[in-house]
Amino acid sequence: MCCSGFLKMMMFIFNGGIFLAGAAILGVGIWVKVDSGSLLGVLDSVEGAPSELSQLANISYMLIGVGAVLVVIGFLGCCGAIRESRCMLLTFFSIVLILFIIEVAGAVVLLVFQGLADQLLQGLEDGIRKDLTEKYGENEGVTSLWDTTMDQLKCCGGKNYTDFDQSPYFNQNQVYPDTCCNATIPEGQCNENRASAIMVDGCIDKIVQLLEDNAVIVAAVALGITALEIAAMVVSMVLYKNIGNKG
The missing domain is CATH 1.10.8 (Helicase, Ruva Protein; domain 3)
Known part of the structure; x- marks a missing residue:
C-alpha cells in the first residue's frame, strides 16, 4: 500500500x-x-x-x-x-x-x-536585399515588419545599411532607417556617412547570434x-x- x-x-x-x-x-x-x-x-x-x-x-x-x-x-x-x-x-x-x-x-x-540553420540564414542575403530594395518604404506591411524587427534586435537590414540602397525609402528621403545609426542622432538624419561610421550589425548576424545564445x-x-x-x-x-x- x-x-x-x-x-x-x-x-x-x-x-x-x-x-x-x-x-x-x-x-x-x-x-x-x-x-x-x-x-x-x-x-x-x-x-x-x-x-x-x-x-x-x-x-x-x-x-x-x-x-x-x-x-x-x-x-x-x-x-x-x-x-x-x-x-x-x-x-x-x-x-x-x-x-x-x-x-x-x-x-x-x-x-x-548542426550548421544548417546558420547556412540557410546566411543564404537569405540576396533575397533580403531584393525585398528591401523593392518594397521598403513603399509596401506598408513590409516596412512595418522590418521596422519592428530592426528595433527589437537593434540591427540594420540583412547584412548592413547598404541593403537599403535604391529602396523607395532611400530614394524619397536620401537617408537610412534610424536604427541603422543606432538612434544616436536626430530622427531622419541617418545619412551614408553616419551609417557607415556606426555600422550597426545586420539582422542575419543578430538572428544567428540569438539562436546560438539560446541553444x-x-x-x-x-x-x-x-x-x-x-x-x-x-x-x-x-x-x-x-x-x-x-x-
Whole structure:
C-alpha cells in the first residue's frame, strides 16, 4: 500500500512537470502565432528564400503541437495514476515511448545538420536585399515588419545599411532607417556617412547570434523533459504491474 502511494506521488510529480512544460511551450507557440510583427514574419515575407527556411515560419504550429501533446501526456499520467486505470497508464506509456523515439531521432538530425540553420540564414542575403530594395518604404506591411524587427534586435537590414540602397525609402528621403545609426542622432538624419561610421550589425548576424545564445537553454529544457519522460515511463509500468497484481 505504501509502495503504491509512493508510486502515485512520483507519477503525479513527474507528469505535473511534463504538464507544466507542455503548457509553457503551448503558450509560447500561441504567442509566436499571434505576434504579427515577429521575426518569423520577416523570414516568411522574403521572396526567393530557401524552401527549408520558409518552414521556420511554421514553428508556431510545431510549438503548439508539441505543447498540446505534452499537456495530454501529463493529464493521462496523472489521471491514470490517481484512478489506477491500466488502460490510461498503457496509453500514457505508448505515447511517451513514441515521443521519446521521435525526440532521439530529432536530436540525431540536429547533430548531423548542426550548421544548417546558420547556412540557410546566411543564404537569405540576396533575397533580403531584393525585398528591401523593392518594397521598403513603399509596401506598408513590409516596412512595418522590418521596422519592428530592426528595433527589437537593434540591427540594420540583412547584412548592413547598404541593403537599403535604391529602396523607395532611400530614394524619397536620401537617408537610412534610424536604427541603422543606432538612434544616436536626430530622427531622419541617418545619412551614408553616419551609417557607415556606426555600422550597426545586420539582422542575419543578430538572428544567428540569438539562436546560438539560446541553444544551451533549449538543450537544457529538452534534456529535462526527456528525463521526466523516462522516469514517468518507468514508474507507469511499475504501477501498471502492481495494479494488475491486485486484480
